Amino acid sequence: MADESKAQASFSIDDIDRVIHSPARLLIMKILFVLEGADMVFLKTETGLTWGNLSVQVKNLEEAGYVSIEKEFVDNKPHTVVSLSPRGRQAFKNYRRNLNQILR
Numbered sequence: 001m002a003d004e005s006k007a008q009a010s011f012s013i014d015d016i017d018r019v020i021h022s023p024a025r026l027l028i029m030k031i032l033f034v035l036e037g038a039d040m041v042f043l044k045t046e047t048g049l050t051w052g053n054l055s056v057q058v059k060n061l062e063e064a065g066y067v068s069i070e071k072e073f074v075d076n077k078p079h080t081v082v083s084l085s086p087r088g089r090q091a092f093k094n095y096r097r098n099l100n101q102i103l104r
Contacts, residue, residue, distance in 0.1 A: 015098040017091055019064045024049055024057045029084070029092050032067065037083035058082055066091055 020029050027047045031038060038046075044054050061067040066088030070081045084092070 013102065015102070017095045017098075019060065019066065020091060020095045022057070022060075024053060025061055028054075028057055028061060028082075029066070029088070029095075032082065032084045033089065033092050035083075037070075037081045040080045040082065043082065061088065064088075064091075 020026055031046055062069055067082050068085050072079050
């Protein structure tokens, strides 16, 4: 029991990654964690975010180095695919572990 209390004391809310902790970005990260990549239409549908908000949140994740963005044209229409970077995958694993530790 003492070891568990010590483990809990070693984690605090400051250990939570603020980039991921935003509800919109958390949804995006959760989706991308289980997929190799997702296009913006899929992310918009799954998250319920507006185009503008989705774009801003994906840009924030890109600036943090958590996602990579691939833009192309398919049938003369823009097609954007977002995927987790290795850094983003590790950050999400750390986020989950830290949050679990705090909630124990």
